[in-house]
Amino acid sequence: MNTTNLKKVTLWSELRIIWAIGKKNLKVQTRYRADYILRTIIPLTLIVWCAKRIFNALTFGPTEGLLEYTGTLDFTSFAVISNIIMEYYLTVIEGGRGSIREEQMVGTLEMAYTCPVDRSILIAGFCLSNFVSFAPSIFALSLSVFLM
Amino acid sequence: MKLVKRPDFQALYAITKKELLEQSRYRQNIFYSTISPIFTCLGATAMYWMFTGYSRSSPTLFETYTGTNNYIGFVFLGFLVVFYFNHTVWRVSYGIRREQEIGTLESNFLSPTHPVLLILGKSLAFTILSSVSALIIFFIGWLSVGLYFEITNTLFIPLILFLVLVTSFGFGLFISGVIMLYRQADAIVSFFVFVQYTFCGYDFVVAAIPSWIRNISYFLPATWGIEAIRGILIYNLGTENILKLIFILGSFAFLYLFLGFYFLVRFEKIVKRRGGLGAY
Numbered sequence: 001m002n003t004t005n006l007k008k009v010t011l012w013s014e015l016r017i018i019w020a021i022g023k024k025n026l027k028v029q030t031r032y033r034a035d036y037i038l039r040t041i042i043p044l045t046l047i048v049w050c051a052k053r054i055f056n057a058l059t060f061g062p063t064e065g066l067l068e069y070t071g072t073l074d075f076t077s078f079a080v081i082s083n084i085i086m087e088y089y090l091t092v093i094e095g096g097r098g099s100i101r102e103e104q105m106v107g108t109l110e111m112a113y114t115c116p117v118d119r120s121i122l123i124a125g126f127c128l129s130n131f132v133s134f135a136p137s138i139f140a141l142s143l144s145v146f147l148m
Numbered sequence: 149m150k151l152v153k154r155p156d157f158q159a160l161y162a163i164t165k166k167e168l169l170e171q172s173r174y175r176q177n178i179f180y181s182t183i184s185p186i187f188t189c190l191g192a193t194a195m196y197w198m199f200t201g202y203s204r205s206s207p208t209l210f211e212t213y214t215g216t217n218n219y220i221g222f223v224f225l226g227f228l229v230v231f232y233f234n235h236t237v238w239r240v241s242y243g244i245r246r247e248q249e250i251g252t253l254e255s256n257f258l259s260p261t262h263p264v265l266l267i268l269g270k271s272l273a274f275t276i277l278s279s280v281s282a283l284i285i286f287f288i289g290w291l292s293v294g295l296y297f298e299i300t301n302t303l304f305i306p307l308i309l310f311l312v313l314v315t316s317f318g319f320g321l322f323i324s325g326v327i328m329l330y331r332q333a334d335a336i337v338s339f340f341v342f343v344q345y346t347f348c349g350y351d352f353v354v355a356a357i358p359s360w361i362r363n364i365s366y367f368l369p370a371t372w373g374i375e376a377i378r379g380i381l382i383y384n385l386g387t388e389n390i391l392k393l394i395f396i397l398g399s400f401a402f403l404y405l406f407l408g409f410y411f412l413v414r415f416e417k418i419v420k421r422r423g424g425l426g427a428y
Contacts, residue, residue: 032332039335048339048346051361056195059352061209065201075199105249 014121021125022132025099029133040134046087053079084142088131091138095130096123159261163269164276167243171277182281185231186288192223192351193293213353214383221297221382224289226350229373231285232278232309233316234341239274240267240320241337244327253328254425263416264409267324271317297381304390308376311394311401315369318404325408325415328425344370369400 029036054076060066062073070078100123103109112122171178196219200206211217244267247253257263289295323337330336347354347361348370354362365371376393379385385393419425 032330034330035332035335038339048342052346052352055346055349055352055357058356058358059208059210059213060196060199063199063201063206063208065197065199065204065206065208068201068206069198105246 009118014118017117017121018125018128021122022129025095025126025129026133046083046138050080050083053083084138087138088135091134092127092131096127098130099126156262156265159265160269160272163261163266164272167270167273168276171273178277182277182284185227185235185281186285189224189227189285189289190293192227193220195351196220196223209356210353213355216382218297218382220289220293220295222378223351224286224295225297225377225381226348226374228282228285229308229312229377230345230348230350230370231282232275232312233319233370233373234344235278235281236271236274236313236316237320237323238337238341239277240270241323241327243270243274244324245331245334248327248331257416257425263324263412264321267320267412268317271313271320275313298384299381300384301380301387301390304380304394305377307394308373308380308397311397312369312373314401315373315397315404318401318406318408321405321408321412325412328419329415344368347371348374350374369397369404372397372400 029040056079057075060075062075066075067073072078100109103112113119196208196210197204199208199210210219214222216222244253247256256266286295319340323340326336343364347365348368349357349365350370354365354371357365372393376390376397379390379393416425
């Protein structure tokens with residue numbers, strides 16, 4: 001029996017595991033089309049969240065207090081950029097949390113944990129697969145903000 | 149024939165109890181989900197302090213728009229309403245999705261209890277949890293950032309909260325139908341929840357936003373609930389003005405309930421016809 005693949009752990013083999021998890025998750029996500037389109041292609045949630053920051057800026061106006069704290073009177077750019085960075089971070093965290101809970105709910109977590117793969121690689125796969133799925137839309141939004 | 153029978157109440161009680169029991173088994177989850185909403189209010193308060201500068205006296209446009217400098221009360225009261233609405237909607241949708249995932253939705257829908265009771269039971273359970281959370285938010289707000297408001301005409305407050313809950317229940321019915329139809333509807337629910345958070349003006353003044361986009365706010369029930377609560381506890385509005393706001397909120401409650409029920413029944417029919425009720 002050829003067990004070479006189970007014995008030899010290389011960076012390449014670990015990257016292939018992450019790739020496989022990412023591919024599998026993407027396949028699952030794209031099966032729920034309405035959800036995938038709303039979340040990924042048109043990240044409406046992120047757009048409306050950024051709009052809220054603009055409304056905050058309009059409510060308070062450019063104040064001396066803001067200048068004292070941030071060195072700028074432009075609260076919109078200050079807040080929207082922070083929001084986008086936070087969204088990158090949350091996407092990774094949410095990928096790990098959501099995937100593990102989902103595997104648990106459908107009863108496949110035990111099997112995933114008992115396969116000959118380091119758990120940290122599995123979790124990295126869960127986190128990165130979500131990041132890869134949603135990064136293009138977040139990147140597009142970030143780019144549009146910088147071009148504005 | 150009676151519209152509501154005694155077994156219906158018993159079923160409602162059983163569903164609510166089961167949901168609360170299930171929630172209470174995940175102690176850390178219930179602890180964090182009850183406590184964490186306070187950070188939204190504290191974040192908004194910190195933002196206001198940032199605008200007022202180190203001395204916290206730098207004038208902002210907020211005072212011009214509202215005629216008060218009680219932004220902390222403004223935010224906490226606004227958040228209370230939108231939180232009741234969104235928390236209930238979000239948790240009900242999650243509850244329905246979970247039933248679908250673990251495969252109990254089909255058996256529940258085939259039982260002689262009406263699906264609306266199933267959703268109402270879940271809503272009641274999460275309303276109880278939201279109320280506990282709201283009390284904690286106000287207590288921590290009072291302790292940490294000096295939350296205050298004038299309690300003058302409190303008679304209308306339970307009525308306003310009740311109407312907000314009726315509206316959220318109506319919306320919950322609609323979302324439950326959507327989940328049955330599309331199954332994975334997280335992004336759809338998130339979108340509606342965030343639209344409500346964004347446009348209802350819980351941490352900003354609706355009058356400050358451009359008029360073409362302001363109209364979205366006027367179509368959201370939370371906007372009117374927030375206005376009514378603030379009208380009583382911050383602006384000291386007269387009874388006539390408060391009744392006007394309550395009338396608008398009541399109309400929304402009726403409309404949402406009607407549309408929610410209509411769409412639930414319609415979506416349920418579609419799903420049953422396709423045979424996808426038990427599908428994961």
